[in-house]
Amino acid sequence: MIRLIDVHKEYDNGTKALKGIDLRIDDGEFVFLVGPSGSGKSTVIKLITGEIAATEGKLMVNGYNLNNISGRQIPYMRRTLGIIFQDFRLIEKKTVYENLAFVMRAIGASPKELKRRIPYVLELVGLDEKAKQYPGQLSGGEQQRVAIARALVNNPSMIIADEPTGNLDPQRSLEIMMLLERINELGTTMLVVTHERALVNRFAKRVVAIEDGRIISDETGGYYNGETI
Amino acid sequence: MARRFNTGYYISEGFHSIFTHGFMSFAAVCMTVACLLIMGSFSLVALNLEHMLGDLEAENELIAYVEEDYTEEQARALQSSLEAIPNVSNVTFMTRREALDAFLEGHEDNPLYNELPDETLRDRYHIHVDDIELMAKTWSAVESLEGVALVRGAMKVAQGFIMVRNIATGVAIALIAMLVLISLFIIANTIKLATFYRREEIAIMKMCGATNAFVRWPFVVEGMLLGLCGALVAFFLQWGLYEAVARVVVQGNGLSLVTMVSFTTMIRYILPAFCGAGLIIGVGGSLLAIRKFLQV
Ligand SMILES: Nc1ncnc2c1ncn2[C@@H]1O[C@H](COP(=O)(O)OP(=O)(O)OP(=O)(O)O)[C@@H](O)[C@H]1O
Numbered sequence: 001m002i003r004l005i006d007v008h009k010e011y012d013n014g015t016k017a018l019k020g021i022d023l024r025i026d027d028g029e030f031v032f033l034v035g036p037s038g039s040g041k042s043t044v045i046k047l048i049t050g051e052i053a054a055t056e057g058k059l060m061v062n063g064y065n066l067n068n069i070s071g072r073q074i075p076y077m078r079r080t081l082g083i084i085f086q087d088f089r090l091i092e093k094k095t096v097y098e099n100l101a102f103v104m105r106a107i108g109a110s111p112k113e114l115k116r117r118i119p120y121v122l123e124l125v126g127l128d129e130k131a132k133q134y135p136g137q138l139s140g141g142e143q144q145r146v147a148i149a150r151a152l153v154n155n156p157s158m159i160i161a162d163e164p165t166g167n168l169d170p171q172r173s174l175e176i177m178m179l180l181e182r183i184n185e186l187g188t189t190m191l192v193v194t195h196e197r198a199l200v201n202r203f204a205k206r207v208v209a210i211e212d213g214r215i216i217s218d219e220t221g222g223y224y225n226g227e228t229i
Numbered sequence: 230m231a232r233r234f235n236t237g238y239y240i241s242e243g244f245h246s247i248f249t250h251g252f253m254s255f256a257a258v259c260m261t262v263a264c265l266l267i268m269g270s271f272s273l274v275a276l277n278l279e280h281m282l283g284d285l286e287a288e289n290e291l292i293a294y295v296e297e298d299y300t301e302e303q304a305r306a307l308q309s310s311l312e313a314i315p316n317v318s319n320v321t322f323m324t325r326r327e328a329l330d331a332f333l334e335g336h337e338d339n340p341l342y343n344e345l346p347d348e349t350l351r352d353r354y355h356i357h358v359d360d361i362e363l364m365a366k367t368w369s370a371v372e373s374l375e376g377v378a379l380v381r382g383a384m385k386v387a388q389g390f391i392m393v394r395n396i397a398t399g400v401a402i403a404l405i406a407m408l409v410l411i412s413l414f415i416i417a418n419t420i421k422l423a424t425f426y427r428r429e430e431i432a433i434m435k436m437c438g439a440t441n442a443f444v445r446w447p448f449v450v451e452g453m454l455l456g457l458c459g460a461l462v463a464f465f466l467q468w469g470l471y472e473a474v475a476r477v478v479v480q481g482n483g484l485s486l487v488t489m490v491s492f493t494t495m496i497r498y499i500l501p502a503f504c505g506a507g508l509i510i511g512v513g514g515s516l517l518a519i520r521k522f523l524q525v
């Protein structure tokens with residue numbers, strides 16, 4: 001569960017990226033976060049993941065109060081989140097399997113847990129055949145599936161995706177969104193940032209629109225009228 | 230999920246990392262070797278000088294010659310005054326007759342020496358001192374004693390040794406401090422390079438909830454391995470160097486005025502000292518390198 005109350009963010013250079021955000025996302029929800037470039041979408045994501053701190057306001061993420069979280073606790077808070085980026089961020093010199101094994105080991109999983117979990121998530125994203133390939137040998141859509149598998153592999157309660165389809169063609173984008181929808185149906189909360197109006201409108205989901213650091217609309221089954229790039 | 234201290238993982242990551250930027254690692258090891266080798270050489274020179282100084286202390290003595298016109302009785306009376314001088318450990322009296330006998334020993338066949346009268350030499354005291362560094366003081370105290378005509382001794386040699394040792398110690402400390410700093414700097418840079426090389430992996434690990442300790446350990450291990458590697462190489466080089474120097478010293482020194490401590494008897498001190506110093510430099514360097522980048 002995510003709770004943002006009157007959150008402000010001013011960057012060191014004086015840019016006021018967020019000007020009072022109130023947002024509540026309950027467990028199991030699927031939420032699109034939309035808005036024009038520079039409206040503050042990525043800033044919201046970075047606040048949630050603890051990458052940056054809010055200037056003002058209250059933040060709760062999966063039971064952790066980010067206003068007074070200690071540095072030691074941040075890793076444990078992050079284990080409740082799976083994060084996906086536009087540029088995939090896979091490790092080029094590791095195979096698909098190793099990319100997943102790497103993040104499982106990073107939180108202290110045993111070899112036995114790796115052997116059980118990795119084939120399962122690879123099958124879920126439809127890449128069980130590609131386990132031994134390197135990211136460079138995969139298409140963009142396939143690479144993003146690996147990134148989704150990686151976000152899932154530590155069994156987070158929520159997945160946060162910042163423009164997961166930004167680098168993909170419309171058909172691949174649709175497939176990725178359908179995969180995220182499927183994962184959400186299996187119980188993982190989903191927060192997806194996107195520019196793509198057509199894509200958002202194909203799914204009757206909750207749409208939170210943000211503009212100039214403020215939420216301008218928040219409708220379930222909503223329709224996105226904003227600009228696209 | 231089970232939390233375990235994944236030693237095997239840290240070590241294999243550390244090892245792997247060393248080879249991915251081999252040249253920097255090589256440079257770091259070389260610097261550590263140079264540092265330890267110089268540190269070791271100076272320590273060994275100091276140790277041997279100390280050892281020789283000990284020999285010298287055992288052998289070294291002042292000879293105080295008694296005034297020629299003193300009778301044996303008068304001369305013997307000086308003993309207690311000499312013993313009362315600070316830093317004097319023991320005093321042996323030798324009559325002119327005994328001195329002459331000792332002098333003639335080995336020259337029995339030489340007719341030149343045969344007819345020497347007893348009065349050729351003077352009564353004398355052989356004086357041993359406790360601390361060779363205070364010898365100059367003791368010397369003048371003995372000299373100023375009524376009835377002592379002349380004092381002889383190997384003070385120049387002793388002072389030479391002390392000076393060499395003190396200079397060696399001073400230079401060694403300065404050099405070692407400098408080299409430790411350089412080694413730390415180079416190891417820190419090697420590790421920084423390693424973290425740079427793996428910045429993506431680090432970012433991903435941190436994003437998915439790896440603890441700082443987990444991210445840090447492979448780099449600490451890498452620093453440790455570099456330091457230890459340097460220590461072992463330095464140890465064997467030091468051994469070879471020491472033996473070579475010892476051979477030269479023994480050959481060029483028929484009088485065996487200079488004796489050297491054998492390396493093998495010192496291994497149990499030298500090896501741990503080298504490894505310890507290597508580890509400190511290695512871990513210190515890696516901590517220096519990763520101190521700030523972890524605050525993500
Ligand atoms: N590190 C930073 N330092 C200073 N200003 C920043 C920083 N990151 C973002 N900003 C500014 O904050 C505002 C919001 O940026 P943000 O990245 O959240 O936008 P966004 O909605 O994700 O845009 P896009 O759709 O282009 O990714 C922008 O004006 C941006 O220039």
Ligand SMILES: [Mg+2]
Nearest residue numbers: 041042043162
């Ligand atoms: Mg953005």
